[in-house]
Amino acid sequence: MITCFNDALFPDTGRAVLRVLERLGVEVGFPPAQACCGQPMVNTGYLDEAVPVVRNFVRAFEGYDAIVAPSGSCVGSVRHQHALVARRSGDAGLASAVAELSPRTYEFSEFLVDVLGVDDVGASFPHRVTYHPTCHSLRMLGVGDRPQRLLRKVRGLQLVDLPAAAECCGFGGTFAVKNADTSVAMGADKARHVLETGAEVLVAGDNSCLLHVGGLLSRQRAGVRVLHLAEVLAVTA
Template sequence: MRISLMTTCLVDVMAPDVARATVTVLERLGHEVVFDKRQTCCGQMHTNTGYYTEAAPVVRSFVDTFEPALETVDAIVMPSGSCAGCVRDQHQLVARHEGDAELEERAAAVSAKTYELSELLVDVLKVTDVGAYFPHSVTYHPTCHSMRVLKVGPRPVKLLRGVEGIEVKKLPESDACCGFGGTFSVKNDATSDAMVTDKADNVVSTGAEYVVAGDASCLMNIGGKLRRTDTSDAGPRVIHLAQILASTREEPFVPSETILGRAS
């Protein structure tokens, strides 16, 4: 298959290793990955906050970038449940709000080929074992958009259980939000902090070496709380699903000092 990668803003700026890991996994499976340098934001920050009019130009830019490739690529992949959820659930809503029927139709065509990473692997490529090796214990945090908007369900866990050497530990209250929510964490900082404190405590209680998720934003939030409450090297690290899947015996994952390396 020929797959177009949409990196997302946060991955591009804060966790580029996640984008590289996504490419590594897909190429290992024999697929061609292409990258359009014109891509920018999906508009999630605007749409989640209700600024549909302000989001419209961003949505139009996204569609202008990815629609022309629909005839030459089989899928668009995003290593983010929240951004994929925005494209699939909100782009057409924004166009409809602006009374732009043409944009709505074009957005629908793009969204139909857009997948979060675990969806692409399990549903489209029909794989749960990608040849990964990760001899560590992990606990999985299902992010809100992946769980409630995309409904990815057990797909990420199926992929994790297909990794050689891994131990997956159950996360208490796993379906509770980590408190990030984009602008929610800014506008409701006290509530957000209380939520991420509970999430971090639950992560630590598992004894896992890593907490894994499919969204860099949630990992940034959880990792920040872990860092502020435990500055030792013994605390859990945060890691993206793509990074685990990219790790092999020959090229094992090495935590970097990025936002998705040590909880730093």
């Protein structure tokens, strides 16, 4: 599940996920019927409009052993919001399908560590890196230190702690549009903390957050790159 955001703006992240999974011996399918997970609609109160989106998700991904996405935000929607949408629809069949499929949907680092039992994917990335734990992965999914465990096993990578790491970056989807001043202020705090680490690269599991913080860092000409976790793990010597 590449997610809308990655499909439209960060396709290299999807390719990186594919490279890592295939390196680990996973047979990967990409159902072309996949579309939005429905999170933007649910978050803004359009639950009825999200029903056909959830139906499409179920049809697109049924039959797979696992659904893997490089986004804690979208996986959080599938695991926590789809059931709400399905119940509201009054369709018992849809509710049953969601209940069966949602637990098999994993954020990328969850799948590697919990399902495949791997924390060393054979990557090499000789750079000083700091990691931002995105809100949905941290709070909705409880991903915990799985991304850091993966990063610590990357050859040559120096992982440095990010001050106030658990604070939101300020993106929040439509929050950044509706509350732009607050969003930018929160993002500026996050960018300042990134600079305090002296890191060359900021890594996270959601490109939406990286777009926000990365934009602020770019405007400051800070010289700090932003990369999705999958793109780091995809690099080999």
